[in-house]
Amino acid sequence: MKRRFTILICAVLMLVGVRVNAQTDSTAVDSTKRSIYYISAHAATQGLGLEFKYSPLAKFNFRAGFSILPLKTDGVYSIKANSTDINLKAEFSNAHLMADWHPFLDKQNFASKLILTAGAAYFWQAKGDAIITYNGTSYYGEIPVTSEDLGELYGSVKWNKVAPYAGFGFENAFPKHKFNLGFALGAYYMGKPDVTLTGTKLLTKSNQNEEQLRKNMSGYRFLPVLQINFNYSLN
Amino acid sequence: MRTFFKLFSFVLALGFVFNSCKNPADNLNILVDADIIKYKATFILSTSDGTAIPNDITVTATGTDAGSIYDFSGSKKIYAPAGVATIGVAPSGVPKGSTKLNFNVVIKATGFLDKNLPVSIEQDQFSQIIKVTLLRATTPSPASSVVVAEVGLGTDGKTTTSTTISTPVTGTVTETTSITVPAGVQFKGADGTILSGGNLSAQAVNFDPTDPAALALFPGGKLSAPNITTPGGTTGSAVFLPAGFTDIQMFVGGVEVKNFTTPINIGVQLDPTYKPQSSGQLLKAGDKLAVYSYQVSTGQFKYEGLANVALDASNKLAASFTTDHLTVFIVGDVVSTASCTEPNVTFIAPWLTGGATRTVNVEISNNDGKVLATSEVLLKDGLADKFRGLPPIPVRYRIIDVTTSTVLASGSIADPCAGGNLSITVGQPGGPAIQNVTLVLNVVCPNKGPVTPPNFDMFYKTAGAAESAYVLLGTANQGLIKTSLLKVGSTYDFRVTWKNETKRVNNRTITDLDMSTTVGEGLNLGTNTASNRALLIEACKSLN
Structure with missing residues (x-):
């Protein structure tokens, strides 16, 4: 397990091209120099955000912050013979409170950096919308039916606003520098999503698929979080 | 998807x-809904002599907007199974704003004269029912008389003597058409070459313009036309008020004659009750009436000249004129409708509850009682329509129940070209209490699930009645027909056409006011399961 985490961290570090030798090389713990307040920016699968971290004890941190994921894209996708326009919009925005615990802080190896995290978030936005249209021509017999005449499909998936979180990560409790990095991996439990599917014009009958889509999506209840923290010590 | x-x-x-x-x-x-075609027109064919509809009917759309016209099944080829042709407008070509869709529908069948019908579809004019009577050129009908004659020709293809051919007087058609071909005339084909042959085959049809049934035999199928070339050379919409019309065809060696080397003489006896627009008085000798020609191949009416009205040898009023070509000739007034604004009409029939329909005829006549236009309409409460193609003269209208032939409403319009809004309250037919029966056809396509079927016309007759007894029941809109024409406890035969198929459901008793059913694989597939499954699968294939 340890080897796996190491590989994961190494891969992420290579990806972001950041030198972390100074942090990972920390072997001597000087608790008198420990920072208590941090401000942290993060980039994660749940979006970009900021956090304020309070570390009253070496083994415990408390974090409060927010994350915003505004994803909007228009794309033309060629699928087999049909070209498809898909307008996508995913919005995940939350305010969260987290508690971190360093269970192996007294160890003299990499395990000392392990943190276990629990918390919860309030998502004021937790939904995905898609507008799907044919980018081409369909046929009724020999009659060409343009995408405009065919209509559009509107799909929408919404999750609970309050979601608990559990995860783990790696962070140096006694960083030597003002700036340091941390990593987290976990998941929010979002609950069973609410799904709607609406067709217009000639696609109105496709509304009948809504219940099936709801069943298919009912298992999609966890929002995984892979996060990189850029911490700055305030004292 | x-x-x-x-x-x-x-x-x-x-x-x-x-x-x-x-x-x-x-x-x-x-699931793509199948009611892709929102604008349709249904042509219901019959024959002038009451014979069965031929099987070799060809229907083609021509003209400006023909590219947007398809068979209702979605194919470019237009079918007419059981004498019913339903055309639809592709979604990309539907009329928008004040721009109308204009095209011609040409109908041909062996043994019958070709029909070339101008059709116009305007915004929100979603459905039209156009009744077409195919005329057999060699057989008389109550509204027409026919002469067929063979005339011997010289070796050079010339007539050897002056020959007169006349249509007969029949029990219902009291006026005639006479064609006099002088001696020495040669005959030309469409390419202008002199035709050779031992005989001239001539046939002429004379129509009784006072018979409402002759309206359906008029060139284009109605008295109004969008393309009449006037004496001034301009072409526009107008309405014919015919005092007489005739259709003349000749053949030499099996080739149709189009022109002559020397003009021939034509005499058309005229309706003695006719009142020219210029005088408003009964037609009399010494009057002049316009002569127009009509080319079936182009659907074009053209002013030919003025004809003198005089008493002929039979002491009947007739218009005599000469011509160097053969065609349909119309004698009478033509009234321009180019600047007309058609009146909006709303039909009020609260006894047709819940969107139920009933087939009625809308008949328009002038103040002398001569019918100017008829149209079959699927009446429903609140139906909005227009009175189209009427001349700017006072007219009367009657709403006639097709089933009982009773007049359900009547009234007058001072000027049907002056626009305005007209509300017509249509009375309930007498007899048994009205029952509004609902038929809903739900369709479940194999591997596709429930689909909305396209709108289609359904015909019905009393069970066991003759094929010719089929009349329009209504249009199934998204699978739904609600009609006042069926009675609970009665048994009927039903007929629906689709592409080149005719589907019949015979001897079906109406047991309930709601006769909804679902058709599909694993569900109800009727009595002829294999055939119906194949039809269902084929129809569902078009929903891609």
Whole structure:
């Protein structure tokens, strides 16, 4: 397990091209120099955000912050013979409170950096919308039916606003520098999503698929979080 | 379309990849509604002599907007099974704003004269019923008399003597048409070459313009036309008020004659009750009336000249004129409708509850009682329509129940070219209490699920009655027909046409006011299961 985490961290570090030798090389713990307040920016699968971290004890941190994921894209996708326009919009925005615990802080190896995290978030936005249209021509017999005449499909998936979180990560409790990095991996439990599917014009009958889509999506209840923290010590 | 869902779901589920859940696209089917055609016109064919509809009917759309016209099944080829041709407008070509869709429908059948019908579709004119009577050129009808004659020709293809051919007086057609071909005339084909042959085959049809049935035999199928070339050379919409009309055809060696080397003489006896627009008085000798020609191949009416009205040898009023070509000739007034504004009409029939329909005839006549136009309408409460193609003269209208032939409403319009809004309250037919029966056809396509069927026309007759007894029951709108024409406890035969297929459901008793049913694989497929399954699968294939 340890080897796996190491590989994961190494891969992420290579990806972001950041030198972390100074942090990972920390072997001597000087608790008198420990920072208590941090401000942290993060980039994660749940979006970009900021956090304020309070570390009253070496083994415990408390974090409060927010994350915003505004994803909007228009794309033309060629699928087999049909070209498809898909307008996508995913919005995940939350305010969260987290508690971190360093269970192996007294160890003299990499395990000392392990943190276990629990918390919860309030998502004021937790939904995905898609507008799907044919980018081409369909046929009724020999009659060409343009995408405009065919209509559009509107799909929408919404999750609970309050979601608990559990995860783990790696962070140096006694960083030597003002700036340091941390990593987290976990998941929010979002609950069973609410799904709607609406067709217009000639696609109105496709509304009948809504219940099936709801069943298919009912298992999609966890929002995984892979996060990189850029911490700055305030004292 | 499943791929839409896959892609959609993939992106939505991007953050959920660790869930390893069910494929979001599992068991999803994109269903495309089949009521793609919103504008349609149904041509219901019959024959002038009451014989069966021929099987070799060809129907083609020509003209400016013909590119947007398809068979209602979606094919470019237009079918007419059981004498019913239903055309539809492609969604991309529907009329918008004040721009009308204009095209011609040409109908041909062996043994019958070709029909070339101008059709116009305007915005919100979603459905039209056009009744077409095919005229057999060699057989008389109550509204027409016929002469067929053979005239011997010289070796050079010339007539050897002056010959007169006349249509007969019949029990219902009291006026005649006479054609006099002088001696020495040669005959030309469409390419202008002199035709050779031992005989001239001539046939002429004389129509009784006072018989409402002759309206359906008038060139174009109605008295109004969008393309009449006037004496001034301009072409526009107008209405004919015919005092007489005739259709003359000749053949030499099996080739149709189009022109002559020397003009021939034509005499058309005229309606003695006719009142020219210029005088408003009964027609009399010494009057002049315009002569127009009509080319079936082009659907074009053209001013030919003025004809003198005089008493002929039979002491009847007739218009005499000469011509160097053969065609349909119309004698009478033509009234321009180019600047007309058609009146909006709303039909009030509260006894047709819940959107129920009933077939009625709308008949328009002038103040002398001569019928100027008839049209079959699927009446429903609140139906909005227009009185189209009427001249700017005072007219009367009657709403006649097709089933009972009773007049349900009547009234007058001082100027049907002056626009305005007209509300017509249509009375309830007498007899048994009105029952509004609902027929709903739900269709479940194999591997597609429930679909909305396209709108289609359904015909019915009393069970066991002759084929010719079929009349229009109504148009199924998204599978629904609600009609006042059926009675609970009565048994009927039903007929629906689709593409080149005719589907019949015979001897079906109406047991309930709601006769809804669902047709589909594993569901109700009727009595002829194999055939109906094949028809269902074929129809469902078009929904791609």
